[in-house]
Amino acid sequence: MKCQYCEKPATFHITELTEPTGPQVMHLCEEHARGFLQKEASSPAASIAGALAKQLNLGQTKQELAELDQKECPVCGISFFEFRNTGRLGCPYDYTHFSSDLIPLLTSIHDAVEHTGKRPCRAAAADSQAQMIQLRREMEEAVEKEDYERASEIRDQLQIIEQSGGSDETQQEDQA
Secondary structure (H helix, E strand, O other): OEOOOOOOEOOEEEEEEEOOOEEEEEEEOHHHHHHHHHHHOOOOOHHHHHHHHHHHHHOOOHHHHHHHHHOEOOOOOOEHHHHHHHOOOOOOHHHHHOHHHHHHHHHHHHOOOOOOOOOOHHHHHHHHHHHHHHHHHHHHHHHHOOOHHHHHHHHHHHHHHHHOOOOHHHHHHHHO
């Protein structure tokens, strides 16, 4: 399909839903889409225009995209073309190898390049449980070696962890 204003291929197909006249479809090339977005920035469609402008800023020419598609990971051999088609990388090194190409993509999708989320409650309990198990083993070893001073230090550490809510029993009582 060709652009409504020139002979170039249309790469943007914008449908505006308007009440009295119904949907209006526009087929634009990249150049005319940029012009359209600049004109529409003051209209109610500004949020859509902003999203499209963001997409255009990330857009690459066909040559740049063809060169990028040829780029391969030296470890697993996955090409960027394969990543674009499947949405999956091949190995952990791909994040390093393709980082300059992934950062704009992640920023456009998530508005960030680092994940900031919550930690599951049970993960914290599992960590403290593992620490308590390790401390109990160390305390038993200290008793076997008759190092009672070290055993009492470990016992005190265990009591502090248990008082701070580290054991499952304490957490279950708090939830009830």
